[in-house]
Amino acid sequence: MTNSVRVRAPGKVNLYLAVGARESDGYHPLATVFQAVDLFEDVTATTSDRLELTMTGRAAGLPTDESNLAIRAANLLAAHAGIEPRARLEIHKRIPVAGGMAGGSADAAGTLVALDRLWRLDLEPATLLSLGARLGADVPFCLMGGTAMGLGRGDALTPLLSRGSYIWLLITQRVGLSTPLVFDAFDATPGPPPEPPAVEERFARALAEGDTTYVVMNSRNDLAAPALTLHAGARQVFEACAHLALPAILSGSGPTIAVLCPDGETATSLGRYFREHTTADSCLAAHGPVCGAHVVDET
Numbered sequence: 001m002t003n004s005v006r007v008r009a010p011g012k013v014n015l016y017l018a019v020g021a022r023e024s025d026g027y028h029p030l031a032t033v034f035q036a037v038d039l040f041e042d043v044t045a046t047t048s049d050r051l052e053l054t055m056t057g058r059a060a061g062l063p064t065d066e067s068n069l070a071i072r073a074a075n076l077l078a079a080h081a082g083i084e085p086r087a088r089l090e091i092h093k094r095i096p097v098a099g100g101m102a103g104g105s106a107d108a109a110g111t112l113v114a115l116d117r118l119w120r121l122d123l124e125p126a127t128l129l130s131l132g133a134r135l136g137a138d139v140p141f142c143l144m145g146g147t148a149m150g151l152g153r154g155d156a157l158t159p160l161l162s163r164g165s166y167i168w169l170l171i172t173q174r175v176g177l178s179t180p181l182v183f184d185a186f187d188a189t190p191g192p193p194p195e196p197p198a199v200e201e202r203f204a205r206a207l208a209e210g211d212t213t214y215v216v217m218n219s220r221n222d223l224a225a226p227a228l229t230l231h232a233g234a235r236q237v238f239e240a241c242a243h244l245a246l247p248a249i250l251s252g253s254g255p256t257i258a259v260l261c262p263d264g265e266t267a268t269s270l271g272r273y274f275r276e277h278t279t280a281d282s283c284l285a286a287h288g289p290v291c292g293a294h295v296v297d298e299t
């Protein structure tokens with residue numbers, strides 16, 4: 001019998017993020033390209049007589065009650081299976097909170113995979129994906145991993161061919177950004193209404209060909225302008241990247257900025273530079289794409 005399951009769930013960066021006009025359900029249609037990166041949340045689920053959650057690592061200020069996305073994932077999965085949600089969840093967080101890297105969604109994805117195994121539900125991947133979509137727009141991608149195009153709310157996924165490996169320097173901020181507020185600021189941008197979003201064909205071809213420089217130089221993020229207006233620290237880092245002619249992208253709704261590096265040594269020395277010259281919280285080297293939430297240990 002399985003008593004404990006440990007799952008790793010990746011964070012993400014958005015290589016492309018085109019946003020359309022807000023719809024009546026309050027969400028915006030997206031055309032995005034996600035890449036999973038090796039900044040992982042570790043989710044351990046252990047048998048227990050009730051549902052409980054503890055968090056370690058980069059977890060400061062996060063609730064562990066019913067509002068936590070991992071608890072919501074456990075309750076949703078148990079309701080789907082028609083069982084009581086009994087398990088002890090321990091999450092070791094590495095992905096910055098409210099950083100635009102889907103940390104909360106990775107917790108939910110990791111919880112779904114861990115409890116599916118602990119409770120011996122053996123659900124189809126498609127079922128986990130649709131349960132994930134009910135928890136948040138980024139949860140399905142944290143389950144799937146790799147590189148994928150997300151349409152609709154970002155949760156209608158198609159895996160994309162992506163050649164080569166991307167080495168990133170992730171520059172995080174101490175104070176995060178609220179995703180809904182960034183979308184509100186996007187809506188308030190003066191000008192004509194946004195076009196229906198689409199991923200350019202040339203961009204997808206560059207991904208498939210492994211033309212990483214083209215990908216990053218032609219990356220698009222419609223949330224970058226509103227996010228950088230709202231966050232002075234991210235703006236400072238972004239401006240420093242432009243000044244140094246570094247290929248940098250804002251991840252999702254920010255404020256994390258990802259700089260494409262030719263190798264790990266460059267990532268380390270650039271990290272030192274940004275720590276010394278900006279108000280960045282931390283500089284982390286990471287690479288992608290990596291696989292989605294998966295079991296790494298079971299006892």
Ligand code: C5P
Pocket residue numbers: 026027028029030135136137138152153154179180183
């Ligand atoms: O789905 P999730 O809970 O992660 O989304 C957080 C918020 O981000 C939503 O409440 C909404 O305000 C905004 N959002 C959006 N359009 C999307 C995804 C998210 O407006 N496609």
